Amino acid sequence: MASGVKPRVKVPKTAAAGEAITIKTLISHKMESGQRKDKEGNIIPRSIINRFTCAFNGETVIDVTMEPAISTNPYFQFDATVPEAGEFVFTWYDDDGSVYDESKSISIA
Amino acid sequence: MEFTRRDTLGLALGAAALTVLPFRANAAAEDAIAEFTGGADMAEGGVTLTAPEIAENGNTVPIEVSAPGAAAIMVLATGNPEPGVATFNFGPLAAVQSASTRIRLAGTQDVVAIAKLADGSFAKASATVKVTIGGCGG
Amino acid sequence: MNFKALTAIVAVVATPLSAVAGPDEDALVVNEEIEMVTQTAAPAHLSDALDEIYSGWRFRSDETQSLQMDDFDNPALVFVDQAQDAWDTVDGTEGKSCSTCHGAVDESMAGVRAVYPKWSDEAGEVRTLVTQINDCRVNQMGAEKWKYTGGDMAAMEALISVQSRGLPVNVAIDGPAQETWEKGKEIYYTRYGQLELSCANCHEQNYGNMIRADHLSQGQINGFPTYRLKNAKLNNAHARFKGCVRDTRAETFSPGSPEFVALELYVASRGNGLSVEGPSVRN
Numbered sequence: 001m002a003s004g005v006k007p008r009v010k011v012p013k014t015a016a017a018g019e020a021i022t023i024k025t026l027i028s029h030k031m032e033s034g035q036r037k038d039k040e041g042n043i044i045p046r047s048i049i050n051r052f053t054c055a056f057n058g059e060t061v062i063d064v065t066m067e068p069a070i071s072t073n074p075y076f077q078f079d080a081t082v083p084e085a086g087e088f089v090f091t092w093y094d095d096d097g098s099v100y101d102e103s104k105s106i107s108i109a
Numbered sequence: 110m111e112f113t114r115r116d117t118l119g120l121a122l123g124a125a126a127l128t129v130l131p132f133r134a135n136a137a138a139e140d141a142i143a144e145f146t147g148g149a150d151m152a153e154g155g156v157t158l159t160a161p162e163i164a165e166n167g168n169t170v171p172i173e174v175s176a177p178g179a180a181a182i183m184v185l186a187t188g189n190p191e192p193g194v195a196t197f198n199f200g201p202l203a204a205v206q207s208a209s210t211r212i213r214l215a216g217t218q219d220v221v222a223i224a225k226l227a228d229g230s231f232a233k234a235s236a237t238v239k240v241t242i243g244g245c246g247g
Numbered sequence: 248m249n250f251k252a253l254t255a256i257v258a259v260v261a262t263p264l265s266a267v268a269g270p271d272e273d274a275l276v277v278n279e280e281i282e283m284v285t286q287t288a289a290p291a292h293l294s295d296a297l298d299e300i301y302s303g304w305r306f307r308s309d310e311t312q313s314l315q316m317d318d319f320d321n322p323a324l325v326f327v328d329q330a331q332d333a334w335d336t337v338d339g340t341e342g343k344s345c346s347t348c349h350g351a352v353d354e355s356m357a358g359v360r361a362v363y364p365k366w367s368d369e370a371g372e373v374r375t376l377v378t379q380i381n382d383c384r385v386n387q388m389g390a391e392k393w394k395y396t397g398g399d400m401a402a403m404e405a406l407i408s409v410q411s412r413g414l415p416v417n418v419a420i421d422g423p424a425q426e427t428w429e430k431g432k433e434i435y436y437t438r439y440g441q442l443e444l445s446c447a448n449c450h451e452q453n454y455g456n457m458i459r460a461d462h463l464s465q466g467q468i469n470g471f472p473t474y475r476l477k478n479a480k481l482n483n484a485h486a487r488f489k490g491c492v493r494d495t496r497a498e499t500f501s502p503g504s505p506e507f508v509a510l511e512l513y514v515a516s517r518g519n520g521l522s523v524e525g526p527s528v529r530n
Contacts, residue, residue: 062208
């Protein structure tokens with residue numbers, strides 16, 4: 001498990017039924033690209049988050065395949081439709097097998 | 110040490126040329142595109158790629174991709190050692206088929222976005238991003 | 248080394264190729280709520296050198312500027328979250344966390360960063376936020392010092408800085424702090440290194456010009472600790488000073504050294520009146 005990995009997500013608390021909302025997500029992760037070398041000249045092996053998904057009440061909003069060119073502390077902003085009250089689940093998958101997640105509830109105004 | 114006018118001008122032009130990292134391009138990008146599209150033609154228009162003209166720092170470059178009605182958008186950095194950046198797959202609850210993120214660019218290059226549209230056709234957009242060296246190297 | 252030739256080279260390299268001059272005209276409001284003062288009259292002690300002082304934010308590209316305008320766009324805030332966890336975590340032999348003595352951070356630390364570095368009567372020296380935090384850790388908590396420029400410390404500095412966001416920088420330069428301040432001022436105007444550059448050569452005489460592809464700012468630290476796009480992490484003032492001095496090709500001072508403490512006090516005072524922005528986003 002990579003250390004110091006922490007998600008940070010912005011989801012409005014309420015929305016009108018069927019409204020489109022903007023979601024911002026960030027997670028602190030080094031995203032070691034596999035391009036860097038250590039002091040002895042050896043390649044530091046790749047170790048990144050390779051996939052990010054967002055689902056609402058079980059239905060996919062977005063599913064991102066991530067490569068090493070995504071910057072350290074990966075950030076994604078996207079819009080989701082909110083058909084009803086429920087829960088957004090955000091999941092990040094690490095090369096090392098760890099899975100990080102965060103959830104945010106939203107109610108209908 | 111005395112500098113002649115010739116020396117100073119040469120130094121200055123050389124220094125100015127050094128501020129912009131040289132243009133890079135990578136054949137692997139072509140392969141990645143072919144795999145995504147299955148060799149199909151790509152239309153211009155139908156996908157937008159927003160990227161800065163000059164990246165303040167190549168380590169963190171904000172970009173946005175948008176393709177109304179698309180199923181997926183693949184982003185490639187054609188001048189990076191490995192061109193893959195991300196593939197955005199939009200689900201039924203995506204309000205619009207667009208997304209923003211921040212990427213690493215190794216040098217001045219073309220960033221490319223290929224969208225797979227709802228009808229199975231493909232569209233392509235590209236943007237040249239100048240990647241610079243800043244400050245006194247610090 | 249021939250000063251005139253060197254200054255001529257710096258001037259030519261620093262001359263804009265495209266017509267970029269001075270800070271831009273944009274206004275900074277964070278979270279649609281905190282209005283930041285990014286331009287104001289230079290404080291009295293500086294008025295013979297500068298008329299106006301500008302935050303570093305005003306010299307960055309539009310894309311970089313927008314990263315600071317929302318706490319969910321600004322990557323620094325995830326480290327503030329981590330520091331908030333650390334604030335409540337017991338550490339050291341005394342079984343205390345920061346909150347044991349200080350309670351809620353937003354109450355106890357409100358306005359604190361705006362007046363640091365400052366003189367500590369108890370310690371008989373000027374303290375920076377970092378040296379003060381480490382003093383608490385070692386002497387009150389029985390915990391280990393944090394590395395001056397390490398991630399844990401930078402994150403804690405950012406958490407404390409948030410509690411002063413929007414408030415004007417207001418460090419004292421008189422009284423017991425004056426001697427340290429004078430020393431910092433001397434360092435600011437001293438040329439260092441093989442390149443024989445002082446802070447003032449770039450940040451007072453050439454702010455607004457380009458150095459290679461970088462838009463030179465006045466070198467204010469109201470935005471510190473800052474998330475740099477270049478290393479994708481939080482950086483505090485001494486880390487930046489160390490880099491700048493190293494870039495003159497000099498043997499640089501150490502973070503936490505008396506020289507850098509004095510320099511931080513002096514540089515902070517050059518920004519008196521600008522809003523605390525830390526943690527900011529810079530290149």
